[in-house]
Amino acid sequence: MTLWEGAAPDADQPNFPAYARELLAHAGIAYRSTAGRAGLTPGGITLLTTSVTADEAGVLSAWVAGGGCLLVTADLGPLARLAGVVPGEAVSTAQVTVRDCAFWSQVPGRALRAIGGRALAPVDGAEALATWADGSAAITVRHHGAGAVVTFGVDVLKSVVRIQQGYPVDTDGAPAADGTAPIDDGILKAEDGAALDLDADRQMPAGQPALAADFRHAYPPPSAVPMFDQPHADWWRSLLLQALWWAAQEGGSVVPWLGYWPAGVAAIAHMSHDSDGNKPEDGLAALAAFAEADVAVTWCQVYPGGYGREIYEQITAAGHEHALHYNAMDDADLATWGWPQLRAQYAWAQAVTGREDIVSNKNHYTRWEGWDEFYTWCERLGIEIDESRGPSKQGNVGFPFGTAHVSFPLAAPGAETDFRDVLNLPLHTQDLAWAGHVAARDVILDAVQAQHGVAHFLFHGPHLNGKPLTRAACIEVAAEARRRGMPWWTSERINAWERTRRGVRVEISRGGDDWLLSVSTDVPVEGAAILLPTDVRVSGPAHSVAEVTRHGRAFAELAVDLPAGTSTWTLTR
Numbered sequence: 142m143t144l145w146e147g148a149a150p151d152a153d154q155p156n157f158p159a160y161a162r163e164l165l166a167h168a169g170i171a172y173r174s175t176a177g178r179a180g181l182t183p184g185g186i187t188l189l190t191t192s193v194t195a196d197e198a199g200v201l202s203a204w205v206a207g208g209g210c211l212l213v214t215a216d217l218g219p220l221a222r223l224a225g226v227v228p229g230e231a232v233s234t235a236q237v238t239v240r241d242c243a244f245w246s247q248v249p250g251r252a253l254r255a256i257g258g259r260a261l262a263p264v265d266g267a268e269a270l271a272t273w274a275d276g277s278a279a280i281t282v283r284h285h286g287a288g289a290v291v292t293f294g295v296d297v298l299k300s301v302v303r304i305q306q307g308y309p310v311d312t313d314g315a316p317a318a319d320g321t322a323p324i325d326d327g328i329l330k331a332e333d334g335a336a337l338d339l340d341a342d343r344q345m346p347a348g349q350p351a352l353a354a355d356f357r358h359a360y361p362p363p364s365a366v367p368m369f370d371q372p373h374a375d376w377w378r379s380l381l382l383q384a385l386w387w388a389a390q391e392g393g394s395v396v397p398w399l400g401y402w403p404a405g406v407a408a409i410a411h412m413s414h415d416s417d418g419n420k421p422e423d424g425l426a427a428l429a430a431f432a433e434a435d436v437a438v439t440w441c442q443v444y445p446g447g448y449g450r451e452i453y454e455q456i457t458a459a460g461h462e463h464a465l466h467y468n469a470m471d472d473a474d475l476a477t478w479g480w481p482q483l484r485a486q487y488a489w490a491q492a493v494t495g496r497e498d499i500v501s502n503k504n505h506y507t508r509w510e511g512w513d514e515f516y517t518w519c520e521r522l523g524i525e526i527d528e529s530r531g532p533s534k535q536g537n538v539g540f541p542f543g544t545a546h547v548s549f550p551l552a553a554p555g556a557e558t559d560f561r562d563v564l565n566l567p568l569h570t571q572d573l574a575w576a577g578h579v580a581a582r583d584v585i586l587d588a589v590q591a592q593h594g595v596a597h598f599l600f601h602g603p604h605l606n607g608k609p610l611t612r613a614a615c616i617e618v619a620a621e622a623r624r625r626g627m628p629w630w631t632s633e634r635i636n637a638w639e640r641t642r643r644g645v646r647v648e649i650s651r652g653g654d655d656w657l658l659s660v661s662t663d664v665p666v667e668g669a670a671i672l673l674p675t676d677v678r679v680s681g682p683a684h685s686v687a688e689v690t691r692h693g694r695a696f697a698e699l700a701v702d703l704p705a706g707t708s709t710w711t712l713t714r
């Protein structure tokens with residue numbers, strides 16, 4: 142496929158269209174980049190993320206008529222006629238309902254939050270695939286000649302980035318009207334910049350009674366509360382991929398992609414532990430709980446103080462990952478927000494744990510300031526994955542940043558690069574039966590499975606130690622994820638896997654009547670999963686094929702152990 146990009150649009154805005162590259166890279170979909178008509182392949186698929194001239198619109202129109210499939214996420218401009226729509230009002234933020242129709246293989250059971258976009262009025266054979274709250278079209282498809290055009294009136298790339306990364310944090314956010322998320326607590330944290338709407342984008346877990354009118358935020362929660370029940374950013378990502386696979390089917394082409402996890406694994410789980418308080422008895426209680434749960438956790442060590450050498454050694458011996466729990470809560474010298482403080486605490490964590498190459502971090506209390514500056518500090522230190530972005534209040538549990546996938550964050554406007562080299566690993570709830578109601582557990586697991594991501598549950602030693610219900614919830618969630626076929630991985634394992642798979646290149650080319658699938662990697666990869674249409678026969682080096690469902694669509698999963706170099710298979714239809 143081809144990605145047709147323009148120059149960065151606004152100097153004062155993040156380069157949202159560039160996020161198409163991250164979205165495709167995470168799916169392992171190879172593409173050719175072009176900034177004009179040169180990259181168009183007859184009968185191929187093009188994702189257009191920039192506005193075009195009238196001349197270019199003419200070229201695209203002829204290309205579509207000849208069998209090309211065009212996916213547009215940019216403002217239509219002169220393409221409106223080809224798309225068969227009349228562009229209407231710009232939308233800053235609103236909910237979108239995705240139609241349950243044959244075009245999509247999987248649709249969300251709720252309206253999705255869109256950040257930016259434009260209302261569309263279908264006029265000339267275009268069909269609405271999703272609608273804004275006022276009934277105007279938000280996504281359309283139109284057949285033209287032998288090809289088709291899919292138009293995202295929703296600014297889908299901006300929506301994904303804003304939902305995941307939010308707005309710069311420089312002041313407290315507004316609390317939920319129902320009292321369940323009092324984020325106006327005088328502490329700057331990730332939630333203060335969140336783009337999802339606390340009042341409109343949450344839902345009570347199924348089967349729970351309505352929220353009491355006099356609800357007060359307390360620990361443990363007096364009842365279940367509305368939660369971010371669906372990962373909105375993942376849904377937008379999924380809808381764009383679904384459109385791509387629809388286009389491939391429509392045009393008879395093959396768009397192979399790389400499974401998010403090893404072959405046979407549809408989704409995973411991650412457990413982290415924060416050493417708040419650093420009391421040896423809490424550390425020992427956590428070690429015992431995780432041994433009973435049979436989970437290797439990412440153990441985030443918080444400054445100041447420490448457990449003492451013996452417990453750090455036990456954490457290492459039990460197979461847990463030593464990570465940093467950066468403290469900017471102003472409760473000690475060096476415990477404030479800033480690069481020198483982070484650097485000092487990283488050195489402290491290296492010294493007390495004995496682990497030199499710490500790669501993971503979570504910020505204490507989900508502290509955050511600014512937009513991407515924190516990631517630049519991580520880059521300088523060698524922190525390769527950060528799991529700070531999640532809920533600090535009960536009503537923010539679930540998917541407050543709309544995702545269950547790891548991703549590389551977009552850089553701020555004017556940066557020297559488009560992306561930060563730090564994976565964002567989202568956090569979904571803190572201690573079940575204490576900071577998050579137990580009813581949230583299965584809502585999280587269900588949604589993560591539906592999006593093939595990673596479910597992240599955080600626990601604290603003091604709660605595993607003193608609170609039997611939280612300890613029981615820890616053991617139970619470990620068993621429940623395993624029962625669902627979700628293995629527990631540490632943050633460093635997730636980081637290593639994602640960075641390895643980003644180095645795998647999956648390419649497809651025509652070889653006579655057949656297709657040639659070549660997969661290249663610099664390092665061997667065991668158990669890679671290449672997803673293909675179900676109607677192809679595969680021949681070539683050792684492999685197995687199983688039918689799986691991903692994003693609601695049936696795929697043939699080619700399971701292979703990749704040696705370093707290039708491996709090639711022949712696909713026959």
Ligand SMILES: [Zn+2]
Pocket residue numbers: 415416417443466504505506
């Ligand atoms: Zn903490």
